[in-house]
Amino acid sequence: MSTSTGTNVPALRLSKIARRYGSRWALRGVSLELAPGETVAVVGHNGSGKSTLLRICCTALRPTAGEGWAYGWHLVHQAAEVRRLVAFFAHVPGLYEDLTAWENLRFAARMLDRPESEIEPLLQRVGLWEERQERVRGFSAGMQRRLALARLLLGRPRLLLLDEPYNNFDPAGIELVNDVVREVCERGGAAMIVVHDRRQGAAVAHRFVELADGRVLSDSVAVPEARAHSRAVAQRWF
Amino acid sequence: MSTSTGTNVPALRLSKIARRYGSRWALRGVSLELAPGETVAVVGHNGSGKSTLLRICCTALRPTAGEGWAYGWHLVHQAAEVRRLVAFFAHVPGLYEDLTAWENLRFAARMLDRPESEIEPLLQRVGLWEERQERVRGFSAGMQRRLALARLLLGRPRLLLLDEPYNNFDPAGIELVNDVVREVCERGGAAMIVVHDRRQGAAVAHRFVELADGRVLSDSVAVPEARAHSRAVAQRWF
Amino acid sequence: MRDVAIVTTESSIPSGSLHPAAFRSRGVEALGAVALVALVGAQLLAILVSPPDRDMGHLQKIMYVHVPAAWNAFVAFFVVAVSSLLYLWRRNERHDLLAASAAEVGAVLTGLTLVLGSIWGRPTWGVWWTWDPRLTSTAVLFLIFVGYLSLRAFVEDPERRAQWSAAVGLLGALNVPIVYMSVRWWRTLHQTQSSPSTVDPQYVLGLRANAIAFLLVLIYFVYKRYRAALLEREVERLNEIAALGNGGAHAR
Amino acid sequence: MGLRAELRRVGAVAWKDLTAERRSKAGFNAVVFLGLLILLLFGFALGPDAEALRNAAAGSLWLAILFAGVLAFNRSYQLELDGGALEPLLLYPGARWSLFVGKLLANLLFVLLVEAVVVPVAVILFQVRASDGWLPQVAVLLLGTVGFVALGTFYAAMASRSRAREVLLPLLLFPMLVPVLLAAAEASSALLAGDPMREAGAWIRLLVAFDAIFLAASVAAFEHVIEV
Amino acid sequence: MGLRAELRRVGAVAWKDLTAERRSKAGFNAVVFLGLLILLLFGFALGPDAEALRNAAAGSLWLAILFAGVLAFNRSYQLELDGGALEPLLLYPGARWSLFVGKLLANLLFVLLVEAVVVPVAVILFQVRASDGWLPQVAVLLLGTVGFVALGTFYAAMASRSRAREVLLPLLLFPMLVPVLLAAAEASSALLAGDPMREAGAWIRLLVAFDAIFLAASVAAFEHVIEV
Ligand code: HEM
Ligand SMILES: Nc1ncnc2c1ncn2[C@@H]1O[C@H](COP(=O)(O)OP(=O)(O)OP(=O)(O)O)[C@@H](O)[C@H]1O
Numbered sequence A, B: 001m002s003t004s005t006g007t008n009v010p011a012l013r014l015s016k017i018a019r020r021y022g023s024r025w026a027l028r029g030v031s032l033e034l035a036p037g038e039t040v041a042v043v044g045h046n047g048s049g050k051s052t053l054l055r056i057c058c059t060a061l062r063p064t065a066g067e068g069w070a071y072g073w074h075l076v077h078q079a080a081e082v083r084r085l086v087a088f089f090a091h092v093p094g095l096y097e098d099l100t101a102w103e104n105l106r107f108a109a110r111m112l113d114r115p116e117s118e119i120e121p122l123l124q125r126v127g128l129w130e131e132r133q134e135r136v137r138g139f140s141a142g143m144q145r146r147l148a149l150a151r152l153l154l155g156r157p158r159l160l161l162l163d164e165p166y167n168n169f170d171p172a173g174i175e176l177v178n179d180v181v182r183e184v185c186e187r188g189g190a191a192m193i194v195v196h197d198r199r200q201g202a203a204v205a206h207r208f209v210e211l212a213d214g215r216v217l218s219d220s221v222a223v224p225e226a227r228a229h230s231r232a233v234a235q236r237w238f
Numbered sequence C: 001m002r003d004v005a006i007v008t009t010e011s012s013i014p015s016g017s018l019h020p021a022a023f024r025s026r027g028v029e030a031l032g033a034v035a036l037v038a039l040v041g042a043q044l045l046a047i048l049v050s051p052p053d054r055d056m057g058h059l060q061k062i063m064y065v066h067v068p069a070a071w072n073a074f075v076a077f078f079v080v081a082v083s084s085l086l087y088l089w090r091r092n093e094r095h096d097l098l099a100a101s102a103a104e105v106g107a108v109l110t111g112l113t114l115v116l117g118s119i120w121g122r123p124t125w126g127v128w129w130t131w132d133p134r135l136t137s138t139a140v141l142f143l144i145f146v147g148y149l150s151l152r153a154f155v156e157d158p159e160r161r162a163q164w165s166a167a168v169g170l171l172g173a174l175n176v177p178i179v180y181m182s183v184r185w186w187r188t189l190h191q192t193q194s195s196p197s198t199v200d201p202q203y204v205l206g207l208r209a210n211a212i213a214f215l216l217v218l219i220y221f222v223y224k225r226y227r228a229a230l231l232e233r234e235v236e237r238l239n240e241i242a243a244l245g246n247g248g249a250h251a252r
Numbered sequence D, E: 001m002g003l004r005a006e007l008r009r010v011g012a013v014a015w016k017d018l019t020a021e022r023r024s025k026a027g028f029n030a031v032v033f034l035g036l037l038i039l040l041l042f043g044f045a046l047g048p049d050a051e052a053l054r055n056a057a058a059g060s061l062w063l064a065i066l067f068a069g070v071l072a073f074n075r076s077y078q079l080e081l082d083g084g085a086l087e088p089l090l091l092y093p094g095a096r097w098s099l100f101v102g103k104l105l106a107n108l109l110f111v112l113l114v115e116a117v118v119v120p121v122a123v124i125l126f127q128v129r130a131s132d133g134w135l136p137q138v139a140v141l142l143l144g145t146v147g148f149v150a151l152g153t154f155y156a157a158m159a160s161r162s163r164a165r166e167v168l169l170p171l172l173l174f175p176m177l178v179p180v181l182l183a184a185a186e187a188s189s190a191l192l193a194g195d196p197m198r199e200a201g202a203w204i205r206l207l208v209a210f211d212a213i214f215l216a217a218s219v220a221a222f223e224h225v226i227e228v
């Protein structure tokens, strides 16, 4: 327990993580550290291993080699504890299409044992309150992503793992995602975001980690002027 | 036939297109015209009807009301001819996961009856030549999108319908998509692209059509300075 | 009845389709009354006129429901086949609705035949059910249209539903003649079709009367279901016009 | 999490499965009709001879329930796979057994409902003399069903992760079930015959043993099967 | 497109289905085993009496083929649905019947292969006296299979896109098949008995009629089914 409450514990620490699918190495020894309150944007060419990395951090995959800790909990041996702190936002929303938006969140609330009272504000926030009684099957791509985001927030995660979170979101939605990230970080959490468009990442990221062929190519502090600029652009365009 | 060869025929003409899902109206009378050589970017909030519009244009859905023509061919009554000219790039890649990249394209080539010789250059272009013998199941999100793009080009479409084409693509991939669009337009084709980030759209679009709740909210010429600017940004960042 | 009024004033009803004015509820109810009277009359006639059967006794009266039900089930399925064909040909939603209504009623009648048949079989054959081709193929017929109806239940998109169920209905109706002929093809326990010559005229009279009465009932039910479906569609259409304003409300 | 929380999660999973099942109207009616259909086919395949029918009644009934049930189990995981919902489900904190038990309950209820319709029909179709000792018969049915559903839910979890889902499940399941069905069939036919040589009791005890073993084993093994 | 092009497309579709089937390893072997399994279960349900077995042989064999085949048909469309590949498939220019015929051929080959294994086993299990007239028997089997596969491929196209996939297919298919199977079973048992009253010929003609009707109807109707 103590480990998870210590203040100097990194939100995420990966040492020489490697992962093989069949004969193909998706990750070849990735080490990085993520401090509480920090947001890192992971970039890299298609197939460079970003999604695999996030899957390992959220315990959905086991590394073939190497170890990792989230807030001091071991990603493999203490997966149960890790799952309490980590939230993974995947390429696919992963909702139940035959349930309504509300029912999907209520199910999540019970699984995470949160009070149902937390559902309404979340639905309001992601702008699906009117559609709460409709089947997810009929939702558009973006509406589904919004609902998935709400579910993710229901868990009050301390470590966000977002895989290309901006896909399918309209400008308002993109701002929503950014707010969520900033919020979690201000609460002392941390976030790892996969992006392809550095401009988008710059809006929230303090750091850019570039992957190439499963290795860390560069790990650079985001140019602050860039973030300011991207804000400006944002204002100009939206 | 004559209709499709006439020069003054619009690449796409929609008049009062409406579409209902059950009791919910996704489109409420959309009319717009797209000239050959023109690229229009469709923007709009989540659930505004963009994907539905594209699906109707590629004959995957039938409008509940209203009519449309692609190069003079009626979208409903002459669907077969329309399908020869139109290519739709959906949210999902729609590949056969148990076939290799090469086999997927060869299947497409046979269905479109194109010579197999066209496959190699395409695979080279989307950067999957090395992976051509691997199952698509193992491809990353972006690799699958790249393959889907190659399949789409195999049909030599004259009207591109791209639904959020930039998702999952790395910067190089995004440029690839833009090149494809420009190319088709220079060949006298046309393109309709759904985007959420106007900056991205501005790189290729001559026009922005904004949808809201299934109606056309605005139909504006893209600010050229914006396109120049976005190029500049692109250079700065990539 | 204002909804009906709207229906009839609606101009865009494709030619060649049954005009909703034909379903003014008053007409339907009248038909219903007639059918009821006919049914009661026919049953009374059959029961009074026909003497108790030699070896079946009064049980034999079941025949006056069992057989007409079976025959009219065939009629209903015939309607399904025809309107399915019409739909595939004309693409007019009304044909689809008609097919659906007929299929529902037909399925019910087939069920009735089955139930009464097995009730009848208990005393006459000593078993509720036996694996006799006629019986089985009737049950099969029943299940085919159960399948038809469940297909309709599982498909939302109305156009898709219409096309698919038209195809299924058509193929399903192909089986009706097979059921009918099954008795000839497979030597069976169940008796074969008899011609009036082989049956005591009193039975023939009763059977004919009841067959007609059942036919009326059949028509009544089909109309009622069909009309209800039509009205639903009309309501949707009105919503459509409301939703679209006047723009683009010219449904195909 | 505490046991109470886990039980709430069990309830949530079961509720979710049943609701989705109800919503995709497919579920119940179709499965029931399928069961009837299979009975019909069997009866027809076995020909009109009443005696042969009566002997094969128990067997056929179980086969019909088997096929209907297998469909239900596959559906209960297909549900998770369709929208890629399995990954989030597995990433919820807390124990895994609650997921399994939840699905188990949902499937059990489902299969029992199906039986409620199929069994009476089978009795009629196969001209089974409904002997007065129908209560033990029901007990046998219930016991057999529990073992069946436990194993089915368990194997469906594995099959669903593989690529040959629909095929793999019956392949894994049926052989395992043979003992259960054997015991059940023997017990019920013994009871049907009025249990002349008092053997039914033994069969029933055997059934209970099977159920206990299968339940325990599957709950325990599930954690590992579903782990990642 | 010209007829030649369409035929190439037929080949492409069939090839694609078969390859994917081969790749997803489980596929064939699993289906075969399932068929055998079902035979075993039947034998088990029908009890030891050799005479009863022999009588039910044809019926049981057909049921086994039925269940195995239904799985295969569903898989052949599941394939399209998994990666959302159906939409692009339908958006290829050209006629729709070539898609259907392609899938039909793939399924036919698949089922025939399954039969190649299952039938001999059935002959042994059910102690069928392999009468010398085995060639007509094979003909009957082939005819029955063609009708079965045609209808199955057709209905699977709908069922797989409805929400009740696994359940709806057998529900639609089996009742339609009864006449075919009946004719086939009658024919083969007549042949087994040495065709005393020369009725086999009539049954076979009936089978041919069924096949012709079903093939024509399904090819014709497919255009409409797949249209939207
Ligand atoms: C579940 C059991 C039964 C079923 C499914 C059944 C089905 C049918 C069907 C479909 C018909 C109409 C087709 C035709 O007219 O050829 C019919 C007619 C008839 N059935 Fe049944 N039946 C059953 C039991 C019985 C029994 C137990 C009897 C009396 C012994 C019986 C006597 C008749 C007679 C007399 C006709 C009229 C035949 C004619 O004159 O055309 N049926 N049955
Ligand atoms: N299959 C469907 N069934 C029912 N409703 C649907 C279906 N598909 C879309 N809709 C509804 O139609 C509306 C438009 O959907 P559409 O996917 O076209 O939006 P979109 O503009 O593409 O949104 P996004 O930007 O999120 O992709 C939405 O309100 C959605 O709920």
Ligand SMILES: Nc1ncnc2c1ncn2[C@@H]1O[C@H](COP(=O)(O)OP(=O)(O)OP(=O)(O)O)[C@@H](O)[C@H]1O
Residues within 6 Å of the ligand: A021, A022, A024, A025, A026, A044, A045, A046, A047, A048, A049, A050, A051, A052, A053, B137, B138, B139, B140, B141, B142, B143, B168
């Ligand atoms: N399930 C899998 N089986 C086999 N190989 C896989 C699997 N998933 C990923 N890979 C391989 O691992 C490598 C990394 O995949 P990953 O999805 O992590 O890339 P990515 O960085 O997320 O790419 P993208 O930007 O396209 O999402 C790729 O080469 C891919 O082919």
Ligand SMILES: [Mg+2]
Residues within 6 Å of the ligand: A050, A051, A052, A163, B140, B141, B142
């Ligand atoms: Mg990825």
Ligand SMILES: [Mg+2]
Residues within 6 Å of the ligand: A140, A141, A142, B050, B051, B052, B163
């Ligand atoms: Mg969309």
